Amino acid sequence: MKLIEYADRDMLAIDLANMLAGELESCLFNHDHATLAVPGGSSPGPVFDALSGVGLDWGRVHVLPTDERWVPESHERSNARLIRQRLLTDKAAGGVLVPLYRDGLEPEAALEQIGAALAPNLPLSILLLGMGPDMHTASLFPGAPGLAEALAGKGGPVALLRPESQPDVRVSLTAPVLDGALSKHLLIFGQDKREALERARSLPPEEAPIQAVLSEMTVHWAE
Numbered sequence: 001m002k003l004i005e006y007a008d009r010d011m012l013a014i015d016l017a018n019m020l021a022g023e024l025e026s027c028l029f030n031h032d033h034a035t036l037a038v039p040g041g042s043s044p045g046p047v048f049d050a051l052s053g054v055g056l057d058w059g060r061v062h063v064l065p066t067d068e069r070w071v072p073e074s075h076e077r078s079n080a081r082l083i084r085q086r087l088l089t090d091k092a093a094g095g096v097l098v099p100l101y102r103d104g105l106e107p108e109a110a111l112e113q114i115g116a117a118l119a120p121n122l123p124l125s126i127l128l129l130g131m132g133p134d135m136h137t138a139s140l141f142p143g144a145p146g147l148a149e150a151l152a153g154k155g156g157p158v159a160l161l162r163p164e165s166q167p168d169v170r171v172s173l174t175a176p177v178l179d180g181a182l183s184k185h186l187l188i189f190g191q192d193k194r195e196a197l198e199r200a201r202s203l204p205p206e207e208a209p210i211q212a213v214l215s216e217m218t219v220h221w222a223e
């Protein structure tokens with residue numbers, strides 16, 4: 001794990017966006033498309049804003065949420081909505097969103113269909129993750145029903161979780177899919193998350209799910 005500390009959050013957002021853009025460009029030079037998986041939450045917005053302004057062959061960039069709340073894209077908690085509003089706009093408007101939510105289906109019934117749609121996009125080219133102070137990442141929440149299956153990843157590339165602390169059922173890329181990304185970045189702000197990350201390194205993934213994806217991860221941190 002490599003840690004990069006930034007003077008402030010704005011510097012982090014700009015530098016990280018440029019780093020992701022460079023990795024996407026390299027990937028597109030050698031492959032017919034690149035797959036970028038990104039988190040929801042409050043942290044990535046400024047990175048998305050900076051990245052959306054970069055000129056790339058966005059039509060060959062497939063963008064996936066690392067996880068999704070089981071709500072329609074019109075819902076304020078939708079990660080697909082966040083991606084469309086903040087990342088797939090401006091120069092990145094031509095990027096291809098690969099959503100995890102399926103209208104009109106219960107999540108259990110949709111998992112197979114979602115997995116089939118993901119298959120051509122695996123392994124992930126580039127992964128950007130966030131993390132909560134409870135050491136969850138994507139929707140892999142400690143103690144959540146479905147966590148063991150999501151950590152093992154035996155049932156396919158996505159798993160269903162029902163975290164008691166969250167209002168929505170979650171669909172998440174599994175730990176093996178996240179960990180298998182060719183380039184991995186973690187975006188965290190604040191002292192509490194910095195300390196949580198240190199704690200996670202001595203805990204098993206069942207207690208600290210971030211631990212399942214930390215190998216060869218570049219951590220980007222600002223206060």
Ligand SMILES: O=C(O)[C@H](O)[C@@H](O)[C@H](O)[C@H](O)COP(=O)(O)O
Nearest residue numbers: 039040041042043130131137138
């Ligand atoms: O759907 C989500 O919410 C994210 O994928 C989730 O894993 C997020 O990265 C963390 O909860 C951190 O969220 P903040 O960036 O808001 O602290």
